[in-house]
Amino acid sequence: MSIYPKYIRVFKLGVQASMEYRLDFAFSLISAFFPIMIQYYIWTAVYGRGSDQFFGYTYGEMILYTIVAAIVTKIVTTHMDHVIASDIKDGALNKYLVQPASYFGLKLFTLLGQKLFFFTVMLAVLFLVIFYFGGRYAIRIPLVNLVCFVAAMALSLILNFLISYTISAIAFWLSEISYFFEMTGLLVIILSGGVFPIEVFGRTVSSLLSYLPFKYTIYFPSNVINGKLVMSEITEGLLMQIFWIGVMFLVSKLVWRIGFKKYLGLGG
């Protein structure tokens, strides 16, 4: 690790930056609570009508999915696409280009540092929730699932960063970016299963989504923890996450290489 002191430095800076806005973080925790509440009442009404399975989920699994997915969404959404895109647009990228470090590495380690504090707090919140609801709906979660979940979350954070990093390269071509990344960010969350589990979209769409990386960022980790997936599916999912991290890494490198030819370095 000590070969990369500069990245450790930005990692630490990221940690410090995240501690700066604790109140904002607390607020964002509270606002995560409302969608959970709304969906909780929707599902309670849905399952109250007799049938014990909808979209392939039991009531307990669905409630746990709703809660976990909302928290996972908060953890993995990075807003990095916004930051990177505006770096490209207003020329702030210039100053990174002359530094003896890779922009990709700097951003990745800043993000990891920024998320460390959130990640820990959120995991603690999550485990409390899981123990409470797991007991209430008689869902037994083996310890190995918890371990796999932490691994899946870490991988999902990296995968999500790579997706954002790739999408943000569009800023090389677009002349106006302010709204664009709000739209892509939202679409990515929908496709990742952050609003509802992807089974809700119907068979065709959800099987299409199996060929894309998105569902491995929110949908997959959430289903690891609610006990819906068996061990072999979890292992397969983790491998798919690693596979997609590899693919997205290559895609992002490629897109950025092409994009750089368009880079004007305006402003700076």
Added chain:
Amino acid sequence: MKTRLGTLKTYGIIYLQFIKNCFIAQMEYRTNFILGIAVEIAYLLSKLLYVVVVYKSDLHIGDIPPDGILMFVGTYTMMTGLYSGLFFTNFVRISDYVRTGELDLLMVKPISLQFMVSLRYIDLGMPIPNLAAGITMVSIGWSALGITVTAYHLFLFALYLLSALVITYCLMIIPAILSFWFVNTGGLAGIFYAIWDANNMPMPIYPRLIQRIGVYVLPFLVITNFAPLSVMERLDGGLMLWGALVPILLLVCVRLIWRKAIKNYSSASG
């Protein structure tokens, strides 16, 4: 009385001027205009997922069938459109005015400062998808439920929409006004948006306590529930009266808070 009407007319003319200015400005940046619409479509898609869930699971809330729920979702979508078009841009800017001291310049204009600050920018593009989708959903739900289209029903629906618009203004401006005291109110505004989304579903889905709070304390639930409930004839006399009174009460409150806030303005870095 005559001068009152005269003032109202003047403000009407100024508001039309605002619309004209915004239209000209937005036509200058057409890509932005179209992207703004695209963003709203993305939000709309995420809300329509709820409709998919409602129909696929054949959700009944109390004795409200899926078509009835569609009317509520439609009203919610319409109100979201109106909010994003008429108020959102203004409310976001208020904390900037305060932080940068830009308010100084607005203060010296010879019209009401609150009017100027809170209604000056109208976004003509963003509300289009929501309004179109919302009106469609309400119409589908309305006819599927077999509610007769009478002048009385239309009047009721329009009345409660108007009341909802005023309530929306009063509630959503609160985080912005608080920025006179606290610099960063983004987190609080986030909470208000989240509560706003509770309107996505008819209120009978929530427990009685939440309904009471949502109707009488922080009247968010009045915004999208009263219009459809009134034409379904599920509102009793007391609630009907309350729905008409709330906007007036809130307007008075907001006006008082606004005055207090202005006294607190420190004209920083102006």
